Amino acid sequence: MTRETITSSRKRDHLIICCENPVEAGDAGFGDVRLVHNALPECDMDAIDTRTRFLGATLSSPLFIAAMTGGHPDTLEVNRRLARVAERYNLGMGVGSQRAALENPELEGSFTVVREEAPHAFLCANLGIIQLRDHGIEWAERAVEMIDAQAIAIHINSLQEAIQPEGDHNAEGCLAALRTLCEEFPYPVIVKETGSGISAETARAIRGAGASAIDIGGYGGTSWAKIERLRASDPRLAELGEAFLSWGIPTVVSLREVRKVGGPIIATGGLRSGIDIAKAIALGADLGGMALPLLKPAMESEDALLAAVDAIQRELEVAMFLTGSRTMRDLSNVRTYITGLTREMIETSD
Amino acid sequence: MTRETITSSRKRDHLIICCENPVEAGDAGFGDVRLVHNALPECDMDAIDTRTRFLGATLSSPLFIAAMTGGHPDTLEVNRRLARVAERYNLGMGVGSQRAALENPELEGSFTVVREEAPHAFLCANLGIIQLRDHGIEWAERAVEMIDAQAIAIHINSLQEAIQPEGDHNAEGCLAALRTLCEEFPYPVIVKETGSGISAETARAIRGAGASAIDIGGYGGTSWAKIERLRASDPRLAELGEAFLSWGIPTVVSLREVRKVGGPIIATGGLRSGIDIAKAIALGADLGGMALPLLKPAMESEDALLAAVDAIQRELEVAMFLTGSRTMRDLSNVRTYITGLTREMIETSD
Amino acid sequence: MTRETITSSRKRDHLIICCENPVEAGDAGFGDVRLVHNALPECDMDAIDTRTRFLGATLSSPLFIAAMTGGHPDTLEVNRRLARVAERYNLGMGVGSQRAALENPELEGSFTVVREEAPHAFLCANLGIIQLRDHGIEWAERAVEMIDAQAIAIHINSLQEAIQPEGDHNAEGCLAALRTLCEEFPYPVIVKETGSGISAETARAIRGAGASAIDIGGYGGTSWAKIERLRASDPRLAELGEAFLSWGIPTVVSLREVRKVGGPIIATGGLRSGIDIAKAIALGADLGGMALPLLKPAMESEDALLAAVDAIQRELEVAMFLTGSRTMRDLSNVRTYITGLTREMIETSD
Amino acid sequence: MTRETITSSRKRDHLIICCENPVEAGDAGFGDVRLVHNALPECDMDAIDTRTRFLGATLSSPLFIAAMTGGHPDTLEVNRRLARVAERYNLGMGVGSQRAALENPELEGSFTVVREEAPHAFLCANLGIIQLRDHGIEWAERAVEMIDAQAIAIHINSLQEAIQPEGDHNAEGCLAALRTLCEEFPYPVIVKETGSGISAETARAIRGAGASAIDIGGYGGTSWAKIERLRASDPRLAELGEAFLSWGIPTVVSLREVRKVGGPIIATGGLRSGIDIAKAIALGADLGGMALPLLKPAMESEDALLAAVDAIQRELEVAMFLTGSRTMRDLSNVRTYITGLTREMIETSD
Numbered sequence A, B, C, D: 001m002t003r004e005t006i007t008s009s010r011k012r013d014h015l016i017i018c019c020e021n022p023v024e025a026g027d028a029g030f031g032d033v034r035l036v037h038n039a040l041p042e043c044d045m046d047a048i049d050t051r052t053r054f055l056g057a058t059l060s061s062p063l064f065i066a067a068m069t070g071g072h073p074d075t076l077e078v079n080r081r082l083a084r085v086a087e088r089y090n091l092g093m094g095v096g097s098q099r100a101a102l103e104n105p106e107l108e109g110s111f112t113v114v115r116e117e118a119p120h121a122f123l124c125a126n127l128g129i130i131q132l133r134d135h136g137i138e139w140a141e142r143a144v145e146m147i148d149a150q151a152i153a154i155h156i157n158s159l160q161e162a163i164q165p166e167g168d169h170n171a172e173g174c175l176a177a178l179r180t181l182c183e184e185f186p187y188p189v190i191v192k193e194t195g196s197g198i199s200a201e202t203a204r205a206i207r208g209a210g211a212s213a214i215d216i217g218g219y220g221g222t223s224w225a226k227i228e229r230l231r232a233s234d235p236r237l238a239e240l241g242e243a244f245l246s247w248g249i250p251t252v253v254s255l256r257e258v259r260k261v262g263g264p265i266i267a268t269g270g271l272r273s274g275i276d277i278a279k280a281i282a283l284g285a286d287l288g289g290m291a292l293p294l295l296k297p298a299m300e301s302e303d304a305l306l307a308a309v310d311a312i313q314r315e316l317e318v319a320m321f322l323t324g325s326r327t328m329r330d331l332s333n334v335r336t337y338i339t340g341l342t343r344e345m346i347e348t349s350d
């Protein structure tokens, strides 16, 4: 197998593993957060406005379809469904890492389908920070062009790199590459973790490099340590994945740290309902992204995906109604109770 | 079925569901509260005076029979028994929502029985805030007149409205309607939640509108999300009910928030013994209301109901004795220990 | 049955219930307390001096045999064994309530055996505060004389009075009776709870009345609510006992409150090892009393009782050694970690 | 059996018990500590430098092979394997107590093998503080010479002495002996607990006596109370061991207290992975020592031991990578979240 096909087939492996196994680990903290009920909401639930401004675009909902897939022919259908729903509901959507298609243009189809099916949607291209560093701004341009994206997400997955057989162990130069990109690139740059979260310190470094937004990618949802442990044939790597199962900053804790630094935020990692999205917004996020909860219905059928998105949107609207939030701005001002381990971690980090 | 009979038959459904299913969710917080024992109480338990002043009336006990039923012929017997016990023990009592009978006067019998059986009791009429807004002060007048009530409770059940098939999704204008009622109505107005609690902010809005008292209706007792989930034939509504099972402010937390705002308070939601009533009083409530714990014996027989009320009253008196409280005023000054999740939520909200 | 024999036979019932049933409830808090280990104790474990001054006497150990029994012929043997061990080890010992023998002098034998077997031991007479109030200082004198006691413990058991069929529900006048006794009585007066603990407020009242010492009798050990529930033939009283199973101030919490008020303290209620005694001393007690853990071996044989006391004493000495405490004074200065629910309750009460 | 052979055969017993039974008790606290993830580590995992300066030596890793064995012929092979790995990876290593060989030079072989197999490694001699006090500086000199050690660890095991049949119950004079040793001995002196931890107060005494370093030996790993309970044939000693199963200061808590006092620190007691070593360093330790996790593979084969050490080292490097630590100094500055019981204990002790 060539290098390219390794990357590509790994993409298919991931989808299958995610659908057939419990790939979540830990607790993102949403269970420790409660929105303060407003018994006199003084608003019309059916007129609630979930429109959200994000990086210059107006999305119909803060529900963001988080980066998941593409790069292997089998993933095309999944991306098609996700894109059709994004178009239909005017949701923001990220594609999975485009590395495979950048390495091997024959694989572009599983990405280009997204723009074909979602001509008006806000799309995020996706590139690993290692690939950015190694291939420079040119790959970022090609990634954006491939799907005619509005923005690019540069993802970081150091944990996965560290524990997977094919991992790149050298993270040097990533910050410099990021700074260059932010200075020279005509599109907004989102820096995105993929399951270990962003600390206050890292958020400052990212903002300092000039990024337009941060995607939390916190601990408590899909766990790459778990996925890599399942994939590992080498028992030593399986053991290593095991040892890092509880590594990372829970999404809620990370959100509170990043919020202090400022700038637009997508909260992903363990959001599992429209109520979790509402909590994320109240805690300071602009969008709430989901990957795993959309993956399973997306692999089933477009109808299943529509039903899932409908349910999430309904939960969000009910949560907004019950907190008296007509708009996302209202929701962002709702008071919360924070308890338990999440509270302890936040207090430690204050 | 006409609109009216839908409302009416729903009332009967509710009673049956409540008796045959576990319809409680969460934790009202009373387990996290401990009354400080007074080893030298210096009082006579048999002379303890549980009389309580509330909105100008003198009740023999702070145990309040919370609003439950009426509006369907099958509910008449339950209301009769509740009323007979209210009369016998001089307890305050609320009737269930009178909407069905206001829509269809033929159903008044299940409400008027209450005043017939309890000619001297302090009775609260009951009307939804939506009906108040839509039908104005006239319905409030008719509701009070129907049972010759001393006060009216305007109940709020936004969560239930949001997730039930027949729900009214528009809460606009409720506060204005409430303000008008409080200004023009000759009877005291109690604003009452039904399971999600009242926050400090909402309490200020309610007091600002001129209400005479607040009934907490906190989280942790009878759960309408759970009842609606059980009733739901549409799986999407069942799912929605499920998602909101943990929505609401626990009664104890709400009580502490509302107390800061001031005014008479009825604590309902998850009180399950006379000790819980004592805790509620020590935490700042004037009355402690119960619905579910009285419903089951009331559906059985008058004797069963009497026994239940006797047990609650005995527990209250023992708790007063052991805290050295001769009167309700003494009890309201008893020190408490507050721990656990309840404490964390209270600290968060301070 | 006459009044006297009721009191007497109840005493025998209690012993049997305590030996055949789990009669403990809740948590006294000792598991939440840890003594700070001293890795360099600089003392000789075999030379540790556990002598303790208490109300003018010098006891060989802070282990106090808490008031338990007497008043029924069957209890004589238990008291004999306890007394022989008290004499042998120079431990302080309390007898159970002497009411039965004061009511019916024929029953004195089960008490007088204690002084016969323990001619030199520090003995505490025992009288209920209700009996003190009703019969005055004369009964206190007779109680002390009966066993030639060094002090008298006036016990309070309001919870038990409130929930037992024969209970005295009127606690009025107790404080005045106590004040009179303290003023006029030639012996030291210890005020003693029996399972619900003493609050800071009550401790101030007791000290104000002139008592020489306080016996905590805290929550978390032998539970009279549980015992009365087991004894109750009337289901309503069983239910009432059930409702009050978690009533009371845990021993550790009570100890911290009473310590702030000052004066000698016996900590009883849920101490279950010599380590617990050491913790109680470090938290501010002068003696650590045990009832239930000594009752079972005492009902078995003198040897079993000796073995139990030896084990407790050994644990105490090891705990002293490992905290570098040569004397009780050293132990009383040992630092502790306090965590969990106990810590939360203490913080609430500060 | 002579005194010497008792000491010697006990050493073999310990190894067997440790391999065949669960000999750990409690929680060292590492689960309550989380390292703050650095999403942009800017370092090369394969170039991470785990070199650590300790008492003048440069070790290749902070992983320290904690004192375990020697003194019985059967232990020779275990020490040989540990030594070979120490030499190969340039790890610091402590031998077990040399008392048996000091008492009976025929047993020296199981110690001298260590220096034979590890000619360049940093080795710590090991002597009990009781033996130091009783035999003076001469035994310390012989212990160091026996293995040509770079330093000597004076271990303290008061808990074990207190509860084991052969235990020395007198700890008087230990501090003076330690002070003399520190003043006169040409080698660095490490004072080492063996499972109960060092408090702030004790750390001050140790530093005051002139010791060069402290080995925490905290609670939460191998438990001598548990081992002695398993060894005990006398049921009273078994019971005593049982009673002290939860005695001691958890390693993390102890580490925080000792760090406040200053000086080099080895953290041992319940470290179970390279991540735990990383946490210990971030919390203020210089080295992270392990006994039990290395004992089992060392008893199996050299290969098993190598694999275990490789896994630990890999975990440490990944943890360093994910916190952006190129060096141990970087790691020592990484921020941590501390929660749960550990946090409560630390707050209590502040």
Ligand SMILES: Cc1cc2nc3c(=O)[nH]c(=O)nc-3n(C[C@H](O)[C@H](O)[C@H](O)COP(=O)(O)O)c2cc1C
Pocket (backbone or CB within 6 Å): A014, A015, A018, A066, A067, A068, A069, A095, A096, A097, A126, A153, A155, A156, A192, A193, A194, A195, A217, A218, A220, A221, A222, A268, A269, A270, A271, A289, A290, A291, A292, A293, A295
């Ligand atoms: C199957 C799958 C593939 C993913 N691939 C990518 C990817 O290529 N690029 C990326 O930035 N994030 C990727 N993610 C991470 C998600 O975008 C998201 O940050 C993370 O899964 C946490 O969200 P969740 O708990 O809702 O799944 C992937 C997630 C899943 C489940």
Ligand SMILES: Cc1cc2nc3c(=O)[nH]c(=O)nc-3n(C[C@H](O)[C@H](O)[C@H](O)COP(=O)(O)O)c2cc1C
Pocket (backbone or CB within 6 Å): B014, B015, B018, B066, B067, B068, B069, B095, B096, B097, B126, B153, B155, B156, B192, B193, B194, B195, B217, B218, B220, B221, B222, B268, B269, B270, B271, B289, B290, B291, B292, B293, B295
């Ligand atoms: C069967 C049932 C019917 C109820 N109907 C009403 C109602 O019509 N109006 C109202 O204000 N509250 C109603 N409630 C709410 C109660 O008054 C009370 O606030 C709530 O149940 C919490 O108390 P609980 O936990 O003791 O049941 C009802 C409760 C029950 C159990």
Ligand SMILES: Cc1cc2nc3c(=O)[nH]c(=O)nc-3n(C[C@H](O)[C@H](O)[C@H](O)COP(=O)(O)O)c2cc1C
Pocket (backbone or CB within 6 Å): C014, C015, C018, C066, C067, C068, C069, C095, C096, C097, C126, C153, C155, C156, C192, C193, C194, C195, C217, C218, C220, C221, C222, C268, C269, C270, C271, C289, C290, C291, C292, C293, C295
């Ligand atoms: C069988 C039994 C009888 C008791 N009788 C008395 C009594 O007569 N007077 C008294 O002051 N306390 C009495 N107590 C209470 C004890 O003195 C003690 O305060 C209480 O049991 C808590 O200690 P423990 O948890 O170690 O049992 C009795 C306890 C027991 C177990």
Ligand SMILES: Cc1cc2nc3c(=O)[nH]c(=O)nc-3n(C[C@H](O)[C@H](O)[C@H](O)COP(=O)(O)O)c2cc1C
Pocket (backbone or CB within 6 Å): D014, D015, D018, D066, D067, D068, D069, D095, D096, D097, D126, D153, D155, D156, D192, D193, D194, D195, D217, D218, D220, D221, D222, D268, D269, D270, D271, D289, D290, D291, D292, D293, D295
């Ligand atoms: C089998 C065994 C023997 C030990 N012998 C000694 C010893 O002789 N001297 C010493 O200082 N510590 C000794 N220890 C204690 C360890 O050095 C270490 O402090 C303790 O076991 C805690 O680490 P762990 O939880 O990783 O085992 C021994 C530990 C084990 C498991």
